Amino acid sequence: MRVASSVVTSLLSRRLPSMHRPATAHGASIALLVSLLAAACGGTDTPSASPASTPSPEPTTSALPATPAASPSPTATPPPIVHDLSIYSLPQVDDLFRGARVASMAGGRAGAVILGTDIASGALVSWTSADGDGWQRHWLPGSTFGGGSPEKVVGGDFGYLAVGWRVRGLELVDALWLSRDGITWQPVPVDAMPEGPITGLTAGPAGIEVAVSTADGATVVANSSDGGSWRRSRLPGLDVGPKGLVALPDGFMILGSIKSVDTSGNTMTRRMAWRSEDGIAWTGNIDLSNAIYGLPDGIETWVASPYGLAGSGAGGGVTLVTAADVRFLPLAPTTYGRAVGGPAALLWVAGASLDGACAAAWQFDGKGWIQLDNVAGGLGCLDATTPVVVGSAAVDGGAVVYGLLGPDFKRVAWLVRASGQPPRGTAAGGPVPNAPGASIPDPLAVTIGHPSSCPSRPTTVAAMIELDPALAVGCFGSDPLSFRAWVVDPGEGYGGTCGQFTPRWILECVLPDYLLSGGVDTNAVGRGMLHAMRSPTASGDLTGVGRWVQVTGHFDDPVSPTCRFGGGDSGPTIGFEPERPRAEAVLDCRKVFVVSRLRNTSAP
Numbered sequence: 001m002r003v004a005s006s007v008v009t010s011l012l013s014r015r016l017p018s019m020h021r022p023a024t025a026h027g028a029s030i031a032l033l034v035s036l037l038a039a040a041c042g043g044t045d046t047p048s049a050s051p052a053s054t055p056s057p058e059p060t061t062s063a064l065p066a067t068p069a070a071s072p073s074p075t076a077t078p079p080p081i082v083h084d085l086s087i088y089s090l091p092q093v094d095d096l097f098r099g100a101r102v103a104s105m106a107g108g109r110a111g112a113v114i115l116g117t118d119i120a121s122g123a124l125v126s127w128t129s130a131d132g133d134g135w136q137r138h139w140l141p142g143s144t145f146g147g148g149s150p151e152k153v154v155g156g157d158f159g160y161l162a163v164g165w166r167v168r169g170l171e172l173v174d175a176l177w178l179s180r181d182g183i184t185w186q187p188v189p190v191d192a193m194p195e196g197p198i199t200g201l202t203a204g205p206a207g208i209e210v211a212v213s214t215a216d217g218a219t220v221v222a223n224s225s226d227g228g229s230w231r232r233s234r235l236p237g238l239d240v241g242p243k244g245l246v247a248l249p250d251g252f253m254i255l256g257s258i259k260s261v262d263t264s265g266n267t268m269t270r271r272m273a274w275r276s277e278d279g280i281a282w283t284g285n286i287d288l289s290n291a292i293y294g295l296p297d298g299i300e301t302w303v304a305s306p307y308g309l310a311g312s313g314a315g316g317g318v319t320l321v322t323a324a325d326v327r328f329l330p331l332a333p334t335t336y337g338r339a340v341g342g343p344a345a346l347l348w349v350a351g352a353s354l355d356g357a358c359a360a361a362w363q364f365d366g367k368g369w370i371q372l373d374n375v376a377g378g379l380g381c382l383d384a385t386t387p388v389v390v391g392s393a394a395v396d397g398g399a400v401v402y403g404l405l406g407p408d409f410k411r412v413a414w415l416v417r418a419s420g421q422p423p424r425g426t427a428a429g430g431p432v433p434n435a436p437g438a439s440i441p442d443p444l445a446v447t448i449g450h451p452s453s454c455p456s457r458p459t460t461v462a463a464m465i466e467l468d469p470a471l472a473v474g475c476f477g478s479d480p481l482s483f484r485a486w487v488v489d490p491g492e493g494y495g496g497t498c499g500q501f502t503p504r505w506i507l508e509c510v511l512p513d514y515l516l517s518g519g520v521d522t523n524a525v526g527r528g529m530l531h532a533m534r535s536p537t538a539s540g541d542l543t544g545v546g547r548w549v550q551v552t553g554h555f556d557d558p559v560s561p562t563c564r565f566g567g568g569d570s571g572p573t574i575g576f577e578p579e580r581p582r583a584e585a586v587l588d589c590r591k592v593f594v595v596s597r598l599r600n601t602s603a604p
Helices: 286-293 378-382 461-466 469-476 582-590
Strands: 058-061 085-089 100-108 111-118 124-129 136-139 152-156 159-168 171-179 185-187 198-204 207-213 219-224 229-235 244-248 251-261 267-276 282-284 301-303 309-312 318-321 326-328 338-341 346-352 359-364 369-371 388-395 398-405 410-418 481-487 514-517 530-540 548-554 594-600
Touching: 085 346, 085 359, 100 159, 100 398, 111 152, 111 388, 152 198, 159 185, 159 198, 171 582, 198 251, 207 244, 244 309, 251 286, 267 286, 286 318, 286 326, 301 338, 309 338, 338 388, 338 398, 346 388, 346 398, 346 410, 461 481, 461 514, 461 530, 530 548
Parallel strands: 100 152, 100 388, 198 244, 530 594
Antiparallel strands: 058 229, 085 410, 100 111, 111 124, 124 136, 152 159, 159 171, 171 185, 198 207, 207 219, 219 229, 244 251, 251 267, 267 282, 301 309, 309 318, 318 326, 338 346, 346 359, 359 369, 388 398, 398 410, 481 514, 481 548, 514 530, 548 594
């Protein structure tokens, strides 16, 4: 049986805000699988007890056209802990990641899988390795993940599950994509998941667990053993969405908060933890909540380990959560590092030099932290190179660690495995070739359907303010719309910087070009107004505030198909670099109201 192993990747870079938001590893048995949506659990609220909750499951069956993986054996024996680990450099990643952005990574059925994009073309890429040593590059179809690179992926004996996107009307919403090998991906059927943003994703011995926030403010969890068929249940009491969803050796844990009303009628928000053995029936656990939220540094990252679920905070502390208790481990040798885990070991890695000879990496031996075998110099030799550990993925007997090195953030990777087994250093396929056209997402693939029912053509600013932009695009396209409006003085705005976008003029940044309202109101800013951008070819009386104007403009500007996020090769940033679908930029532009003409007029 293939070992099913997954290491959490704490995402240091999140999805850019959008205008509408939201190979083979062998072993004797299945091992711990853990993956996390990074949870910063600080704060001072006092938790209160919550009654046990056992929601009724909502069984659903959505079979995928792929052979499901074998179900894990509940009596399987975990592989032995490896005590003589070393950390080695992987120089081949210089070629592997050249000219590319790395979006996410996980370990699982086929070994380590890394997802990303080619910077120059936006083509989608997957890099895979069975052992963390030899690597292969695979160009993915441009439509995979809805046309962008996902920021979340988990792995296990079932394969790999990533959160991508799909089109719903004129919006892009979260969707799940399943793969057995990290190369061929297919969307999980829409009816498998409840409607709403995916707020948690993890995998473990009890299967895959997904948390979805529904429109009514509830959290629905879905559980599957193979990604093909799913069971669902609602989690009562959870306020908004989970701050952490992680897999335990004996099930799952959710961290979040609940709302309650005291005797005076005041609403209180209190922290809570829930546990479940099967991912469907959940029980509030006040002791677990108190233990975790009482930690001085909170918990930012969770990883699997042979000793239990390991959570690490910003101050270098590591906490173990087992079926029996929660205990705080001795402080790691340095605050600046990252917990790395899997079936083989629990590590604290601060980074390593390009040749791997200088490294700051330690292994927990059940009592304390010991330096890895081949490390020379410890922290002192790393002062000039300033490595930053970004993420990791478990492979058989060890882990791949991905990071950034030096002031220019050179993308590097290190392999942790048994001493005396340095990587072969084989080439990763040579220099990056030109991306095939089939791997470049098509931003025009999203068609605009005409709604079955449309409102009357708006002729007043009040009707324009009430008009949903997506509906306007579907019903009126780029047809000119005309109405009278008052030009509001927006003030100075709130400052800030704008993300890269092309063409710059069409996307609102800090303030729109025009704020239009239905009347003279000095307190109107921020309330009931139409945001509008000015076309470079606009004509008429274009400048001035505090006046009545006759406005002519349109949605779905002809420039929309050329809209793109980013502005070329900006180089790597600290953390993972997931990319939004190119189609999302096009959709965002189509929903902007663009002013083509302004003419001063009298008050109504």
